[in-house]
Amino acid sequence: MVRYTGRRLLEAVPLLLGIVTLTFLLLHLAPGDPTTAYFNPNIPPDVIEQMRRNLGLDRPLPVQYLDWLRSFFTGHFGYSFSQHRPVAAVIGDALPNTLLLSAVSLVLIFVVGCAVGIVQAVRQYSALDQALTVGALTLYSVPGFWLGLMLILLVSTPWVSSWLHLPISGMTSIDHEFMGPWGRALDRVRHLVLPVIALGLASAAGVARYMRGAMLEVIHQDYIRTARAKGLSERRVVLRHALRNALLPVVSLLGLYLPLLFGGTVVIEVVFSWPGMGRLLYNSILARDYPVVMAATFLFGALVVAGNLVSDLLYAVVDPRVRYGEGR
Amino acid sequence: MSGPRRTTVLARPAAVLAAALALGAAACGGGERAGRGAGGAAVPDSARRGGTVVVGIRAEIPGVDPLVPPPDYMGAQVERYVLFMPLVQLGPDFRFQPWLARSWDVSEDSTRVVFHLRDDVTWSDGKPVTAADVAYTYRKATDPDIPFPNRAYFERWDSVQVVDAHTVRFRIRPYSQFLFGWTQVPILPEHVLGDVPDSALATHPFGTSAPVGDGPFRFVSHEQGDRWVFEANPDFPEELGGRPYVDRLALRVIPDGSTALAELARGDLDVLMNVPPEGVGRVRSDSSLRLLSFPSSSYAFVAWNTRRPLFSDVRVRRALTMAMDRKAMLDAVRHGLGSLATGPLGPWHWAYDSAWRPLPFDPDSARALLAAAGWRDTDGDGVLDRDGRPFRFTLLVPDVRVRRDMAVMMQADLRKVGVDLRPATRDFAALAGAIQDASRPYDAFLLSWNEDLVIDDRDYWSCGPDEGPLQFSGWCDRALDAVMDSIPGAMDRSLKRRLLRTYAETVERAQPYTFLFDEDRAAGVRRGLEGVSMDVRGELRTARSWWVRPGAR
Numbered sequence: 001m002v003r004y005t006g007r008r009l010l011e012a013v014p015l016l017l018g019i020v021t022l023t024f025l026l027l028h029l030a031p032g033d034p035t036t037a038y039f040n041p042n043i044p045p046d047v048i049e050q051m052r053r054n055l056g057l058d059r060p061l062p063v064q065y066l067d068w069l070r071s072f073f074t075g076h077f078g079y080s081f082s083q084h085r086p087v088a089a090v091i092g093d094a095l096p097n098t099l100l101l102s103a104v105s106l107v108l109i110f111v112v113g114c115a116v117g118i119v120q121a122v123r124q125y126s127a128l129d130q131a132l133t134v135g136a137l138t139l140y141s142v143p144g145f146w147l148g149l150m151l152i153l154l155v156s157t158p159w160v161s162s163w164l165h166l167p168i169s170g171m172t173s174i175d176h177e178f179m180g181p182w183g184r185a186l187d188r189v190r191h192l193v194l195p196v197i198a199l200g201l202a203s204a205a206g207v208a209r210y211m212r213g214a215m216l217e218v219i220h221q222d223y224i225r226t227a228r229a230k231g232l233s234e235r236r237v238v239l240r241h242a243l244r245n246a247l248l249p250v251v252s253l254l255g256l257y258l259p260l261l262f263g264g265t266v267v268i269e270v271v272f273s274w275p276g277m278g279r280l281l282y283n284s285i286l287a288r289d290y291p292v293v294m295a296a297t298f299l300f301g302a303l304v305v306a307g308n309l310v311s312d313l314l315y316a317v318v319d320p321r322v323r324y325g326e327g328r
Numbered sequence: 329m330s331g332p333r334r335t336t337v338l339a340r341p342a343a344v345l346a347a348a349l350a351l352g353a354a355a356c357g358g359g360e361r362a363g364r365g366a367g368g369a370a371v372p373d374s375a376r377r378g379g380t381v382v383v384g385i386r387a388e389i390p391g392v393d394p395l396v397p398p399p400d401y402m403g404a405q406v407e408r409y410v411l412f413m414p415l416v417q418l419g420p421d422f423r424f425q426p427w428l429a430r431s432w433d434v435s436e437d438s439t440r441v442v443f444h445l446r447d448d449v450t451w452s453d454g455k456p457v458t459a460a461d462v463a464y465t466y467r468k469a470t471d472p473d474i475p476f477p478n479r480a481y482f483e484r485w486d487s488v489q490v491v492d493a494h495t496v497r498f499r500i501r502p503y504s505q506f507l508f509g510w511t512q513v514p515i516l517p518e519h520v521l522g523d524v525p526d527s528a529l530a531t532h533p534f535g536t537s538a539p540v541g542d543g544p545f546r547f548v549s550h551e552q553g554d555r556w557v558f559e560a561n562p563d564f565p566e567e568l569g570g571r572p573y574v575d576r577l578a579l580r581v582i583p584d585g586s587t588a589l590a591e592l593a594r595g596d597l598d599v600l601m602n603v604p605p606e607g608v609g610r611v612r613s614d615s616s617l618r619l620l621s622f623p624s625s626s627y628a629f630v631a632w633n634t635r636r637p638l639f640s641d642v643r644v645r646r647a648l649t650m651a652m653d654r655k656a657m658l659d660a661v662r663h664g665l666g667s668l669a670t671g672p673l674g675p676w677h678w679a680y681d682s683a684w685r686p687l688p689f690d691p692d693s694a695r696a697l698l699a700a701a702g703w704r705d706t707d708g709d710g711v712l713d714r715d716g717r718p719f720r721f722t723l724l725v726p727d728v729r730v731r732r733d734m735a736v737m738m739q740a741d742l743r744k745v746g747v748d749l750r751p752a753t754r755d756f757a758a759l760a761g762a763i764q765d766a767s768r769p770y771d772a773f774l775l776s777w778n779e780d781l782v783i784d785d786r787d788y789w790s791c792g793p794d795e796g797p798l799q800f801s802g803w804c805d806r807a808l809d810a811v812m813d814s815i816p817g818a819m820d821r822s823l824k825r826r827l828l829r830t831y832a833e834t835v836e837r838a839q840p841y842t843f844l845f846d847e848d849r850a851a852g853v854r855r856g857l858e859g860v861s862m863d864v865r866g867e868l869r870t871a872r873s874w875w876v877r878p879g880a881r
Contacts, residue, residue: 032758079530085533152587
């Protein structure tokens with residue numbers, strides 16, 4: 001297992017290097033540079049030239065690339081062109097926010113998805129199953145940003161907001177710093193509700209479909225009938241015997257959902273004014289803020305690689321038949 | 329355009345400065361309190377204090393160091409009106425008023441200016457604001473190693489000398505708007521930044537997480553991509569209005585327009601800057617809100633590349649303008665927030681002539697003009713042609729919904745007079761790169777931008793030997809050059825007004841651009857927030873005298 005993990009990590013190195021190199025090339029192939037984004041009729045051309053020199057953009061491309069690689073390997077990502085702060089600080093501010101949003105969404109996706117899938121499988125072809133299927137398919141087809149806007153409109157109607165005043169933008173209230181510790185925690189949770197739903201609901205619907213399928217496959221097998229015949233309660237049969245096997249294919253979804261989640265944050269963070277990586281990356285691309293785009297792309301890439309690895313390892317944990325590396 | 333970049337011969341510089349000085353002196357009496365009383369005389373000063381005002385803005389303000397680019401519309405206002413103090417303030421009608429400088433003297437030959445600073449202003453760390461700070465700011469703003477965007481403001485300023493703690497003397501080469509730069513660039517603290525090398529200035533925490541200011545508000549916190557929070561400065565000079573009424577001023581970034589409108593309607597925002605046009609109706613119909621709109625210096629236009637044969641004929645350019653239903657466009661994409669443009673000078677400017685009328689929407693005349701220029705549909709395909717070449721061109725369009733919609737409307741309008749417009753969208757950096765490219769690789773492009781408050785448009789239209797990156801249309805006129813060259817030096821207002829109008833009318837006649845519309849900016853303001861007034865000088869200009877009705881806190 002350790003050797004397997006090590007090999008996978010080693011394999012990730014050329015992959016990530018390829019990702020950043022490709023990003024670098026694509027960024028510089030795109031027309032315009034950070035100073036054209038500053039473009040403004042009131043700035044004289046010599047000032048633009050000076051900006052370009054100060055940012056090191058007047059040097060040949062290979063030099064810029066090697067320079068970036070060096071700063072990257074020394075763990076210093078350089079300075080953001082548009083935010084005037086070290087890239088590490090810029091990302092350090094945004095990354096935890098996105099991880100929080102994605103992690104809570106991931107929990108929602110799997111907990112809600114699995115629960116709904118199990119209920120549907122157990123009550124196959126019931127009215128409840130049909131209703132949940134229609135609901136899941138509908139949600140699965142709804143784009144996250146639209147769902148987000150609808151949620152905002154919904155909680156903003158006077159009737160709803162009179163009893164459920166959920167925040168619709170930002171991570172904390174404006175008086176957050178004047179709250180007590182419990183108040184602050186509650187404030188954060190309240191701010192998470194809508195973005196998490198908008199980000200995760202469609203994926204949860206997808207997981208529910210998978211879970212239903214996997215569960216149905218398992219639930220008709222002989223050992224389940226045996227378990228029932230032994231006189232075990234239905235609850236025990238479903239949640240202990242059937243679930244363990246049905247979870248196997250679902251766990252492998254984890255690796256697939258991570259990139260989807262990170263992609264989704266770009267839109268969700270704009271809709272809900274969430275100061276995270278998605279919005280940062282989007283704005284940095286528009287501003288041609290090369291150092292931030294490179295670092296952010298690398299991080300997203302690394303997170304996806306890590307996510308895939310974790311899901312593969314988890315697979316081994318939940319399925320004793322899977323062994324990595326030892327050649328047994 | 330900011331400040332003159334080419335040498336200008338001035339007729340009587342001394343008179344210019346004397347006039348400016350007289351204006352300054354006239355405005356010296358601190359009429360601030362009286363101004364603040366308007367709109368709520370029944371509520372005593374003491375009852376106006378308190379409360380937090382939450383302002384929604386649409387884009388992050390990356391930093392508040394005025395020396396560090398890029399210049400940002402809201403960021404510049406925070407610097408000028410919230411966190412720091414410029415020497416001089418831009419009064420109504422753009423007259424100069426004392427601010428950090430209590431007064432100023434100009435020598436007989438107009439080559440020396442002496443500013444007398446207030447002695448009751450302190451930085452938020454307790455240190456007094458002195459002449460050394462002014463000298464520092466000037467040196468950095470003119471330092472060639474620092475890409476200060478508005479360096480041109482001080483191009484005719486030659487040297488600085490600190491006379492005593494509150495007196496600073498400059499040597500200048502005279503021109504009429506010499507004080508303008510000092511209304512735009514706030515004074516910075518030398519004791520904080522003096523030891524920072526030029527190369528480290530852009531990334532110094534001063535601009536992003538630890539500003540030390542002397543303005544009506546003090547810095548509290550900045551969370552990247554989320555908010556800036558300021559609190560009232562209790563030590564702000566009484567004579568200038570004293571401590572602001574509100575305890576706190578928070579600027580929250582809400583990039584999505586519909587989310588921002590929902591926040592305003594729910595009451596979680598007190599002010600929403602730059603209400604998206606499609607939300608104007610909603611704000612107007614909400615009894616808990618009011619809409620403040622004002623003409624901004626921003627205008628939308630199509631630039632024609634007159635170097636290309638397609639657009640070299642003025643009749644063709646006028647025909648293209650007249651073929652476009654600009655009113656329909658204004659109503660559709662701006663929901664009426666703006667007025668049809670009558671040339672390069674908008675209604676926000678004091679020299680604007682309210683008798684100006686836009687070119688009419690008149691497709692028949694447009695057809696006639698095109699025919700006169702030799703364009704006919706000889707092959708019957710619905711597209712005009714001349715010498716076997718169809719009238720077909722590509723319009724570069726910023727990849728923003730509003731601009732895309734406008735391009736589609738133009739395409740339909742031009743189609744009716746036999747012109748085939750092909751829109752091509754580009755993201756902003758790509759578009760900016762293409763239109764500034766020396767090879768001018770475009771037929772035409774659609775854009776809108778903010779004009780500088782001091783009109784000096786020589787960078788767009790000058791016939792000079794070396795073409796600058798901003799000469800998008802390539803059109804110029806020798807006679808107009810002479811007019812534009814004399815604008816910065818024009819000493820009295822009536823002469824300046826005449827010159828500006830001649831300039832605007834000449835450009836409008838030649839239509840190197842199709843001037844589409846002058847854009848109004850609109851802010852949604854919650855009822856209960858009083859003392860708010862906004863104009864082209866900026867939405868936050870009066871923030872220090874905003875107050876919240878006690879019942880609305």
